[in-house]
Amino acid sequence: MIRPILKYGDSILHTPARPVDAVTADIVQLIDDMIETMYAAPGIGLAAPQIGVSLRIFVVDVSVGRDPAALLTLVNPEFVERDGTQLEEEGCLSVPGFNATVMRPTRAVVKSLDRAGAEQRHEASGLLARAFQHEMDHLDGTLFVDRLRGIKRDLIVRKIRKLSRAGKW
Numbered sequence: 001m002i003r004p005i006l007k008y009g010d011s012i013l014h015t016p017a018r019p020v021d022a023v024t025a026d027i028v029q030l031i032d033d034m035i036e037t038m039y040a041a042p043g044i045g046l047a048a049p050q051i052g053v054s055l056r057i058f059v060v061d062v063s064v065g066r067d068p069a070a071l072l073t074l075v076n077p078e079f080v081e082r083d084g085t086q087l088e089e090e091g092c093l094s095v096p097g098f099n100a101t102v103m104r105p106t107r108a109v110v111k112s113l114d115r116a117g118a119e120q121r122h123e124a125s126g127l128l129a130r131a132f133q134h135e136m137d138h139l140d141g142t143l144f145v146d147r148l149r150g151i152k153r154d155l156i157v158r159k160i161r162k163l164s165r166a167g168k169w
């Protein structure tokens with residue numbers, strides 16, 4: 001089922017998410033909804049808080065559905081290693097219409113559970129390392145806008161408030 005994606009300003013997006021106790025049938029259903037919602041958007045990643053569920057789960061597919069092996073589900077993810085920095089333009093399904101350059105690690109190793117509840121480990125670089133960090137931020141209640149500084153951040157926040165007041169957000 002495609003679920004509505006919450007937007008910047010919704011309190012769930014700005015709250016740290018809880019760990020998943022066990023990968024039950026309900027959690028697998030939630031994961032399937034997240035995947036469907038991500039592809040429908042379309043996006044390269046989606047975290048559970050973005051559809052209003054404050055749990056530490058995200059899905060990522062940097063191929064946007066072209067490569068079945070690129071679809072990853074991470075439950076209770078934790079960084080094991082992070083190296084380097086990359087500066088690239090980034091957007092977010094919860095901040096539609098806005099992009100900004102965000103500093104991210106060039107390489108990341110993440111351990112988590114998969115959709116069967118088994119332990120897994122992913123080593124990522126480039127775009128995937130960026131996606132892992134972006135989605136992990138969602139689980140900590142942080143959006144890319146929060147990573148910006150000064151004028152850049154103020155400009156986006158002011159525009160969002162204006163859209164919000166006009167009922168267009």
Ligand SMILES: [Zn+2]
Nearest residue numbers: 091092093094
């Ligand atoms: Zn996002």
